[in-house]
Amino acid sequence: METQRQKKIAGVIQKDLAEILQRAATDGGLHGTLISVSKVYVTTDLSIAKVYVSIFPTKKADELLEGIRSNQPLIKHQLAQLTKHQLRRMPELSFFLDDSLDYIENIDKSLKGDENPIANPDLLPRRKKS
Numbered sequence: 001m002e003t004q005r006q007k008k009i010a011g012v013i014q015k016d017l018a019e020i021l022q023r024a025a026t027d028g029g030l031h032g033t034l035i036s037v038s039k040v041y042v043t044t045d046l047s048i049a050k051v052y053v054s055i056f057p058t059k060k061a062d063e064l065l066e067g068i069r070s071n072q073p074l075i076k077h078q079l080a081q082l083t084k085h086q087l088r089r090m091p092e093l094s095f096f097l098d099d100s101l102d103y104i105e106n107i108d109k110s111l112k113g114d115e116n117p118i119a120n121p122d123l124l125p126r127r128k129k130s
Contacts (some may be wrong), residue, residue, distance in 0.1 A: 012086055017040070018037040021035045035059060049093050054098040056100055065095060072095070
């Protein structure tokens with residue numbers, strides 16, 4: 001369970017990191033690309049922050065995530081400059097791709113498609129694992 005301090009630090013990191021990444025994307029010529037920070041988890045000792053990034057359109061997501069990971073020291077420095085009056089120590093940043101939007105989209109496609117178990121209950125026995 002996260003403490004109030006962890007939640008507060010995660011919120012500060014999430015807000016400032018979203019600004020940094022979106023500004024870097026527009027300055028880098030990636031107009032029409034939306035980069036958002038969906039969730040940040042900070043460890044109890046406040047030394048590591050897991051950052052979940054959502055990128056739209058998703059076809060460029062892996063390439064952009066690799067770019068973010070390769071520029072991690074620069075991003076950490078910019079974040080430290082923004083939060084220097086709020087945090088004593090900047091946690092190490094680990095970036096992960098948030099694929100929850102793809103997951104939701106796949107569920108919607110399944111429900112709208114031919115294999116909708118709600119509309120066609122005959123599919124249910126076929127879907128059960130043995």
